Amino acid sequence: MLKIDNIKTFYGNIQALKGVTIEVSEGEVITLIGANGAGKTTTLMSISGVVPPRSGEITFQGEKIHKKSPDEIVKLGISQVPEGRRIFPGLSVMENLEMGAFLRTDKAGIKEDLDYVLDLFPILAERKSQAGGTLSGGEQQMLAISRALMAKPKLLLLDEPSLGLAPLIVKRIFDIITKINQEHNTTIFLVEQNANMALQVAHRGYVMENGMITLVDDAKKLAANEEVKKAYLGI
């Protein structure tokens, strides 16, 4: 479904990705783990077109997207929940969700999805007209995921959804991720610090170091890998 082929991405003069190749099949949950600064977020931003790669190719459902603008990429069905949630603080919860569906014109479909996410996270229905910035961290994360779902994505990119959340909430978020994947057959690309949790929900995993992929394997096998255990699982 998504093929990232040897992309190299730069921030100004600093090379963040030094040839990254990743493949994601339809319906899969894959995870990308690695230390802070390894290039995980950059990978997602390259896919979304915010920081386009300087070389290499990204193909989504047979279409080359590495030269497309972010809005065109969203239109094709790739949605991202960025690191730190990035709720529009001055927009109400409803407006935040509306922005998620910015490119869609099918009113009925939007309504349907709205009902779906409000059902998924009932707390958001309660806070409908509250400004996004006043929500608690967990609520913001739920809103961020809902907002991305409002674009009706085929591929959902999640960047550190557990960051800074209470252990209790982290568990719920991961449950929801699994649920979305199973109920809607949405493909999920998960970037995580919390390798423990990530490898539990993912089918396959990639390990990234210094802008390069160093390991690819089945999630279970990765979790059992001695090096991974030592470096990322803290065991």
Next chain:
Amino acid sequence: MEYFFELFLGGLTRGSIYALIALGYTMVYGIIELINFAHGEIYMIGAFTALIVASLLTMAGMDGMAVLALSMVVAIIYAGAYGLTIEKIAYKPLRQAPRLSPLISAIGMSIFLQNYVLLAQTSDFLPFPSLVPEFSFMEPYEHIFSSSELMIVVVTAVSMLVLTYLIKFTKMGKAMRASAQDRTMAMLAGINVNRIISTTFIIGSTLAAVGGVLIASHIGQINFYIGFIAGIKAFTAAVLGGIGSIPGAVLGSLVLGWTESFATGYVSSDYEDVFAFTLLVLILIFRPAGILGKTKTQKV
């Protein structure tokens, strides 16, 4: 009392004039946090374009509302085009740059445009025809409040309402606010941020052109420098009201207009601008976000 009332009306007109320009400032600032110094120049270019069109039409034998309407339309088109072009040349390449850079670029653009018009046209003041017809129902009051003053006040009020609606309730407006709050996230939500910013510039420039035509027609003359002074004042007004806020821009403009009017009337016009700037300094010291602006709590 009558004197007070007259000064009040004078301040209202003057404030409305500032407001038409301040609205554009505040919109642009709201979205990219840039003091668009060249905004005043757009206002001036709008007025010049209208003058040229109006003169050609008058020479061709047209008159009345048709001249006003046509020259207004052309001025709006051109002001929008200039706004768009300026944004593309002077600001867009600087999106990632430190905040000082676009500000300096804006000052440069303002100087450039002034001198462009100076060289392409003239340094002299040019008489601007009175395009706003005298409404018959205003006849008995013309000496207190003229048709063109009424027109300015009404257009300002309507512009404010339309803009507020646009920003609060339309999808476009929400996208503008979203882009202002978090540009990267707006991109990730599928909003074409560049297009939104361009649109904002065009809307702001359009308003400046409307202002340019009405004000020039009210005052009766223009030259290449009118944009700078009006621009500084309008910006002061926008900051006063709380930059980024549409009603704030109008309120700030009216406050500034009245301050200047009453200061002139009851104290002295010698220090008119001193009063205006002192007011600005005081407001910023005691209420840094302006009258209607929200104080941003800095995240730590």
Next chain:
Amino acid sequence: MKKLMTISIAALALSLAGSALAADTIKLGVAGPHSGDLASYGIPTVRAAELAVADINAAGGVLGKQVELLVEDDVCKPEIATNTASKLVSDGAVVVLGHICSGATKAALGIYNDAKIIVMSPSATNPALTQSGDYPNFYRTIASDDLQAKLGAEFAVNTLGAKKIAVIHDKGDYGKGYAEFAKAFLEKMDNAEVVLFEGVTPGAVDYSAIVQKIKHSGADAVIYGGYHPEASKIVTQMKKKKMDTYFVSDDGVKDETFIKVAGEFAEGVYASGPMDVSNLPLFQKALKEHKDKFGEDPGAFFKEGYAATVALMNAIEKAGSTEYAAIEAKLRSEYVDTPVGKISFDEKGDAIGVGFSMYKVIDGKYVEQK
């Protein structure tokens, strides 16, 4: 980077090379604003000098030499004017026509005085230039502001019969100076009262507040010191407010543009200006030359600039040398025919034979009031 270095080196080289000069012509420096927003006050003088010098050269020049113009821009800024002045001195100007603005003129005069160069301005009307005694090398072909202000004040009170007078100015050097003199003269008269003395900000979006204030003050006449753009805004707003207050102003307003800008509202406005010389043959000749060469009517200070050129060249010719003292003596002793009349100069440097008249706008034209 290299390019920039090259440019700066080139600039330096140029600056070193500039001092070489030849001496087989009489060099007349012309200084004033030739670019920027005040250029329209400086360019007419340059043109006047060109036309006058062309005539003189055609007739064989001065002292048998051709006259050469050294035209330098001072943008009306004192700090630039000092550079302009020293450039003219360095380039070997014998006499200087200029500067245009009083401030720039004051700043530049010291440099000319050191170099013993006579300066004649067609437009700097600040009284101190001749009356203070600080500028011995200064002459002018236009009368000073205080005369004009006196005329304005007397005209308003004695001719128009105004009792309460509002004195308004544009806060500028020229306008405020005029207004202050007018105020001083009015205060000396017992039959008039200054009810308002205030400055307006040039370029402000509108003047309704000050107009209301004039109305409120109950003035019968306004004496305005400043230039036509602000004057026309004020007059227009006054007329729109249905005020019938007299409007008396200065030479900065006695400009055809004022009538054209203010249109119907200009009717009845009084403005003082140099005496009407339109019947003088020399003036007509100069006017025709200008129209032939530039295809339009001349701008401000054209005839004064022309007159100054003629007067300077005449003095040099009569003196038979380019010596400071000799020229000075001839300027004071000789009368010369110019487009502003037959003139000579007094001890202080003011022209004898020029003065002001009051004009009134009647049917879209300035008509001299006798």
Next chain:
Amino acid sequence: MADKVLDVKALTKTFGGLKAVDSVDLDVKKGEIVALIGPNGAGKTTFFNCITGIYTPTGGDVMIIPPGDAPERINGLKPNKITAKGMARTFQNIRLFGNMTALENVMVGCHCRTKANIIGAIFRGPSTLREERETIQKSYDLLKEVGLTEFVNEQAKNLPYGAQRRLEIARAMATDPFLLLLDEPAAGMNPQETRDLDELITKLRVDYELSILLIEHDMKLVMNISDRIFVVDYGKKIAEGTPQEIKDNPAVIKAYLGED
């Protein structure tokens, strides 16, 4: 161990009606490591900002008792004054001076313990020169302490993430604090880095006779090093006690830790 160095009573902070911190009591004793935990948005960072002077508290008292000194109420003092009194902090989102080197970052930290002025800077007299030398030496020693000698002349923005966190600690240490406040020091660190941090904090406490107050989400780290833990939720303190007491506290499990 019984002397308090920080005593906060009924601290309250409201933002336009919203009570971000609601009457929280907290104290830190000399030489103690105290952790403040709670869900995101519970008011922990606001609490930090209130006691370090970035916000002015709406109500309550913040008292500091510098070792060997009289107690002092510090509500509403400016942050720099509070730092000068001996309370230093790090930030949740790293706030290093990115374009300055690691050494310079720490040197800036020495600011309030040095006193060269404009005149001194211009004439560079012997006392100024000596002070500069001492500043550099002290900064270098601190970098050594946190294990960053290899990055000493590197720009802060180019440092690896974990090193940036440690540099922040070194910079805070340069202000010679008796109480160090750490805002999520382990956020974004991998397990190995977290273990190193654990050691570093314990070592700093001993070497510099420090008291430490920290906000942290990494429960392993918190449980490992803290002497006492305070738990807040919705701005209110819901529990305090030793790590073991907290682990077993039903209210904390419900609001924060979750069932395993």
Next chain:
Amino acid sequence: MKNLKQSILISLWFIFLTFPLMVIRVNTVEQEVEWRWINMAFIGVGAFICSYIWRYLMARKEKGGNEEESKTSWHQTLTMDKRYAIPAAALILTLAIIFPNIVSEYRINTMISALIYVVLGLGLNIVVGLAGLLDLGYVAFYAVGAYSYALLNHHFGLSFWACLPLGALLGAFFGILLGIPVLRLRGDYLAIVTLGFGEIIRLILENWNEFSFGPSGIANISNPTFFGQEISRSSGILFIYYLMIALVIFTIFVVNRLQNSRLGRSWVALREDEIACQAMGIDRMKTKLAAFALGATWAGMVGVIFAAKTSFINPASFTFLESAIILSIVVLGGMGSILGVILAAFVLILLPEELRAFSEYRMLIFGASMVLMMVFRPQGIIANVRRSYEYHGLDGAEEAK
């Protein structure tokens, strides 16, 4: 092919854009229209060529940059390597000393102007370049200096030498006076308020006749004296020239020292992150105020010299445009870069003097270059390479890179 099409479109767009202003000129007074079709061709061709240049520069900007930063550039070698720095400085100094002997007074005069702007630029550089405070009203302090000499000289006959330190002190005093209320404001608000303050000072000078003689200004300001001896105006010029050279050297020395001090470090830190700075015990207000007042001190000092040089001052010399020119010297030169500021002052002040023939286009080019500089070379002509402290060995020896 794509480029060609794009350039043609751009060219057409600019033809459309400039059509009414460049092609038509209506004389509303005479009711005449002038059609200048030739301008249309100029614009078309010009825009076409410019679009290619623009594209080329854009591409270069996106690609490059890294070589410049990594390689030590010539100016770095020149200023930092003692082997080159000392002979270079000696050469420049010698040139500066013999300069007035080989050129005309006019050249000396313009050189003084340029040197005045060098010092103004370096002074503003402390505020903008080092401390990161955008001050759009810097010219106000320049005016304070100029007027303090003019007025003290006029009323009390105080000499130039007495007024030079007084002007500096008054500049600093006003810097502190204005700084206290406004420095708590953030970036662009500070810019607009300082702009306002600059205007207020000018307006007061213009309107308060009793104090400042209003718009007609003050004339016949005394020349400097030389050990109590009156000197002629032309030797005065020479004298001021050498004084300016000395002042420039002094300024460079001070700015350089400040930059590498405890205070300089806190300025840089403050520019990077105010909150972290406060948490490090740095008093934000005091530190900013120090920068503001120091900048003002220099402006005040040069103001005195300016008044002595022109011998006439009026408020028109202290407009916003003047502030903008000084600011662009700092910006074009490279914020924080001493060498850059000096070079920019020379280019911006001397070049227009040389190109008087193009004086009409001076401001046009000036504005355009400000925009283009920001877009293509925001670090200025000479990027500031901050000397950073480096640690070498345990003996605590500090050396600059």
